Amino acid sequence: MKFRPCIDIHNGQVKQIVGGSLADAGNKAHENYVSLEDGAFFADLYKRSGLKGGHIILLNPVDSVFYEQDVYQAELALGTYKNGLQIGGGITSDNAERFIDMGASHVIVTSFVFKNGEINMDNLNDLVSAVGREHLVLDLSCRWKDDGYYIVTDRWQRYTNVKVNEETLAMLAESCAEYLIHAVDVEGKISGIEENIVDMLGRWGRIPMTYAGGVSSFEDLDILKKLGKNKIDVTIGSALDIFGGPMKFQDVINYMEESYEEV
16 A cells, blocks of 8 residues: 555645535635645655655636646646656546646546546547556546445536446456546545445455545554555545644655555
8 A cells, every 4th residue: 555645726726625515616615725835845745755656636627717727736746746646637638648748647537538427438548549558547536326336527526327346447447557536425524434435446456546535544544454455555635734634744654654564
């Protein structure tokens, strides 16, 4: 298990928000923390700490007046830490190469692939052609509905008909390098992890995966390590002290180093 840090950007600022609160109308979200520092500051921190494979998420839609401000912050971060960070938010086959050229190691995609409620294989194939499978991360952000966890798109506001299960994971793994899984119902709430999702991912475990959502303590990390069989990487946002939370950034790094030594 490794620590994958994050830089979430909304309205041109680095923030931590409650994931399920995002609304396109008025570019609103419930904020846990708004940083006075820019994207370059956090990228430099992660670089100096030896943390590779974290992600930048652009939280405004492409047609928002704030989107290019988000991109500017991302460009600062990617220029500071070349090939050390991934990026998602409004990524399509037309602009994916732009972000790779900026310095992203991977592009992260949800809405372009899970379009109109289903998997759009043409769009997925176009992305693979644009940047290569080795540079593509599929974000399987999901929320509970009726009988299971379903992928949600458009900044986690719209349900698809695609379940996150072992069949889906196996099918899509042929077209991407990694999965990023946001458990949206607990994202930003610092209320504990979605154990059912982690358990399923741990049992499947065939390609690199990063879980994000609800981590609030080192006890949560213990549970994630056990259920994920020490193979699932983790993102911690609002719970970190660098974002106003109770978990010390350096203590998390130390915990991960100890976990890695146990493998």
